[in-house]
Amino acid sequence: MLFFTQCFGAVLDLIHLRFQHYKAKRVFSAAGQLVCVVNPTHSLKYAPTRCAAVQTSTEQVILPPCHHHEAVHDPQLVPCTCPLFSCPWEGHLEVVVSHLRQTHRINILQGAEIVFLATDMHLPAPTDWIIMHSCLGHQFLLVLRKQEKYEGHPQFFATMMLIGTPTQADNFTYRLELNRNQRRLKWEATPRSVLECVDSVISDGDCLVLNTSLAQLFSDNGSLAIGIAITTSKVHNAEDEM
Amino acid sequence: MLFFTQCFGAVLDLIHLRFQHYKAKRVFSAAGQLVCVVNPTHSLKYAPTRCAAVQTSTEQVILPPCHHHEAVHDPQLVPCTCPLFSCPWEGHLEVVVSHLRQTHRINILQGAEIVFLATDMHLPAPTDWIIMHSCLGHQFLLVLRKQEKYEGHPQFFATMMLIGTPTQADNFTYRLELNRNQRRLKWEATPRSVLECVDSVISDGDCLVLNTSLAQLFSDNGSLAIGIAITTSKVHNAEDEM
Numbered sequence: 001m002l003f004f005t006q007c008f009g010a011v012l013d014l015i016h017l018r019f020q021h022y023k024a025k026r027v028f029s030a031a032g033q034l035v036c037v038v039n040p041t042h043s044l045k046y047a048p049t050r051c052a053a054v055q056t057s058t059e060q061v062i063l064p065p066c067h068h069h070e071a072v073h074d075p076q077l078v079p080c081t082c083p084l085f086s087c088p089w090e091g092h093l094e095v096v097v098s099h100l101r102q103t104h105r106i107n108i109l110q111g112a113e114i115v116f117l118a119t120d121m122h123l124p125a126p127t128d129w130i131i132m133h134s135c136l137g138h139q140f141l142l143v144l145r146k147q148e149k150y151e152g153h154p155q156f157f158a159t160m161m162l163i164g165t166p167t168q169a170d171n172f173t174y175r176l177e178l179n180r181n182q183r184r185l186k187w188e189a190t191p192r193s194v195l196e197c198v199d200s201v202i203s204d205g206d207c208l209v210l211n212t213s214l215a216q217l218f219s220d221n222g223s224l225a226i227g228i229a230i231t232t233s234k235v236h237n238a239e240d241e242m
Numbered sequence: 243m244l245f246f247t248q249c250f251g252a253v254l255d256l257i258h259l260r261f262q263h264y265k266a267k268r269v270f271s272a273a274g275q276l277v278c279v280v281n282p283t284h285s286l287k288y289a290p291t292r293c294a295a296v297q298t299s300t301e302q303v304i305l306p307p308c309h310h311h312e313a314v315h316d317p318q319l320v321p322c323t324c325p326l327f328s329c330p331w332e333g334h335l336e337v338v339v340s341h342l343r344q345t346h347r348i349n350i351l352q353g354a355e356i357v358f359l360a361t362d363m364h365l366p367a368p369t370d371w372i373i374m375h376s377c378l379g380h381q382f383l384l385v386l387r388k389q390e391k392y393e394g395h396p397q398f399f400a401t402m403m404l405i406g407t408p409t410q411a412d413n414f415t416y417r418l419e420l421n422r423n424q425r426r427l428k429w430e431a432t433p434r435s436v437l438e439c440v441d442s443v444i445s446d447g448d449c450l451v452l453n454t455s456l457a458q459l460f461s462d463n464g465s466l467a468i469g470i471a472i473t474t475s476k477v478h479n480a481e482d483e484m
Contacts, residue, residue, distance in 0.1 A: 153392050173424075182415075182475075183448075184430035205455030206425075213447030233424075 035115040040127045081194035097139045108132040116226040118144050125154040135230045139163040143198050156215050159207035166193040176208050177227040178218040277357040282369045323436040339381045350374040358468040360386050367396040377472045381405040385440050398457050401449035408435040418450050419469035420460040
């Protein structure tokens with residue numbers, strides 16, 4: 001009996017996902033745009049259990065979240081760049097993608113323009129929605145984060161980071177676009193390198209920032225569709241283009 | 243002596259404004275774009291003195307700020323739409339523009355695309371930057387407001403409103419664009435009618451919203467340049483355009 005109930009639940013979930021996918025496709029109607037449904041993950045990095053663990057060591061509290069690998073001696077080794085977990089892994093930049101896929105089960109999508117459909121926007125902060133995006137011969141990490149920078153006032157922060165060096169990142173421009181109900185919001189910037197740490201990009205506010213009210217205006221039934229495009233930015237001068 | 247000091251001060255101000263104007267022109271280099279330097283006005287509507295006055299009457303506290311003209315009997319008369327002052331004026335929609343120009347000294351600019359250069363962004367909230375924009379046979383009110391929705395965390399809100407009816411407003415789309423240092427933020431929406439009240443648009447968050455950190459990223463020496471464009475939106479369906 002329990003088996004049948006679970007099967008029925010799974011079928012319902014599938015229908016719901018299919019429906020969301022259909023709706024996102026309708027909104028982002030450009031042919032060939034891949035719609036990817038991204039479910040939220042509660043960030044363990046900021047969960048109370050980890051905070052409690054960190055507080056037992058005063059030394060760790062002083063260190064910024066990204067530099068918890070002080071013992072790295074080989075300069076070519078980089079720490080795990082997954083924004084969700086404090087992971088002890090370290091390796092060469094070339095194998096970060098396979099580590100993120102295999103260990104942290106982060107999906108990877110192909111295509112110059114994709115639609116990131118984040119579900120369950122109502123879930124309490126801290127929550128992350130993460131995918132990798134393979135495009136123009138490189139891999140990018142897209143992070144949407146719900147976080148309470150000011151207590152009681154959750155905000156949404158979205159940014160794109162290159163899984164590569166800062167010098168490589170300078171060659172690209174990423175665009176995030178929200179579009180619903182005769183409103184449109186576009187953010188365009190140079191991606192940061194994952195070596196620079198997603199936490200500091202978000203705390204600096206150098207990304208797409210949405211208040212809860214704006215996020216609700218762009219959401220459809222609890223899901224937020226973000227159009228993503230990446231271009232190369234040779235001789236890029238955004239100021240002169242306007 | 244005092245006269246000469248004042249003259250010298252005025253000349254310095256003029257040079258400073260000219261320099262800001264030149265910088266904005268350099269950023270928004272498209273030929274023919276008019277750059278308008280807009281100085282801030284401390285909103286008297288939300289100043290502590292008025293709040294104290296309002297608090298003496300419990301009935302007034304319940305009323306939304308826009309509907310302080312309960313005695314209007316002629317439905318064709320509208321209250322003053324100036325967001326800065328609680329003004330007892332009322333008149334026909336056709337004469338609102340001349341009232342705003344003459345009584346509240348709000349400047350009016352011509353042109354399909356203009357650059358709004360708001361100075362002194364560091365001034366404490368509540369502060370407003372306001373101009374009128376004449377375009378496509380209609381007049382629009384552009385309001386940039388610095389306000390503390392959450393105490394201690396000022397934000398910037400920018401919106402454009404048609405000095406006309408909601409039905410007329412539905413025929414237009416306005417675009418606000420920030421562009422600096424390889425970052426670009428665009429907001430596109432249908433303008434609201436001034437009859438709907440700028441305060442409620444801002445409290446709903448249905449406008450361009452900037453955190454202080456983002457505003458600083460887009461500011462140059464304390465001034466924020468906002469590119470403004472208005473288009474007609476016949477058969478407008480933003481969702482299908484993407």
